[in-house]
Amino acid sequence: MNYETILFEVSAEGAATLTLNRPDRLNSFTVQMHEEVRDALDRLEARGDVRVLLLTGAGRGFCAGQDLSDRAVLPGGAAVDLGDSVERFYNPLIRRLVGLPIPVVCAVNGVAAGAGANIALAADIVIAARSAKFIQSFANIGLIPDSGGTWILPRLIGQARALAIAMTGQPVPAEQAEAWGMIWRAVPDEDFIRETATLVSSLAKSPTLGLAATKAMIRESGAHTLDQELDLQRDTMTRLGRTADYGEGVAAFLNKRQPAFQGR
Secondary structure, eight states: OOOEEEEEEOOTTTTEEEEEOOGTTTTTOOHHHHHHHHHHHHHHHHHOOOEEEEEEEEETTTESSOOGSSSSOOOOOOOOOOHHHIIIIIIHHHHHHOOOOOOEEEEEEEEEEEHHHHHHHHHEEEEETTTEEEOOOGGGGGGTTTTHHEEEEHHOOOHHHHHHHHHHOEEEHHHHHHHTSSEEEEGGGGHHHHHHHHHHHHHHHHHHHHHHHHHHHHHHHGGGGGGHHHHHHHHHHHHHHTSHHHHHHHHHHHTSSSEEEEEO
16 A cells, blocks of 8 residues: 555664654544554554554644544535444554554654544553643534543543543643653653654664563553452463563673563
8 A cells, every 4th residue: 555644664673653644634534544554554563573663743743633524514414423433443543552562652743632632642652742732622522532532531640630621622731741641751842853763762672572561461450450460460470481582681681781682
């Protein structure tokens, strides 16, 4: 597939970069963009050598959510089935980002609004430029925070803050988002590209199997009792202790050198 709405590349060290590329529309989603993102993620998983995914946006914003002009009211006054759009496109994207067995980093370079905000928050690590802001703009058009928003927000920042930003649609500046625990870091705009590149490069060199297990266990821990989690930790440590990456990590530590992890 030749992409028109995204950019996709994989570096020699196994870092994939997926850039939403409709800057004139603040990278808002259309059906075509959804299809191209899905194809890029298919390619990523088929390769088997990708160790980290960076998701970002082109131009002055990350993503303004749904392009409303791509989902207009149907002729005759009948409203479009928004649930069908959510089920076909947004829900699969959120599930996929959360389920990828590699770290997913979202670099928010500007406004992240509506579904764009919640797609960003579905990443494992969110780094934002200080000029960025997060907006739950659904309230302005009579909708609810989809793309996982009603589930993600209260778990990140608590019910009181989640209700307030979801019901008022007030922007949350990046530094406030960091202070609340909504994102990992807000960095000065002039350092944003460098800090993001450093983070992604570090993750690409890390022990992938261990990071994948950590990601899955933290995300699923809320459904477990402490006893269940302790048992799962035991079983996971048994499995990871037999990997080549663990052996390499210990050998590098004992020999005071940098490890060369292979994701095996």
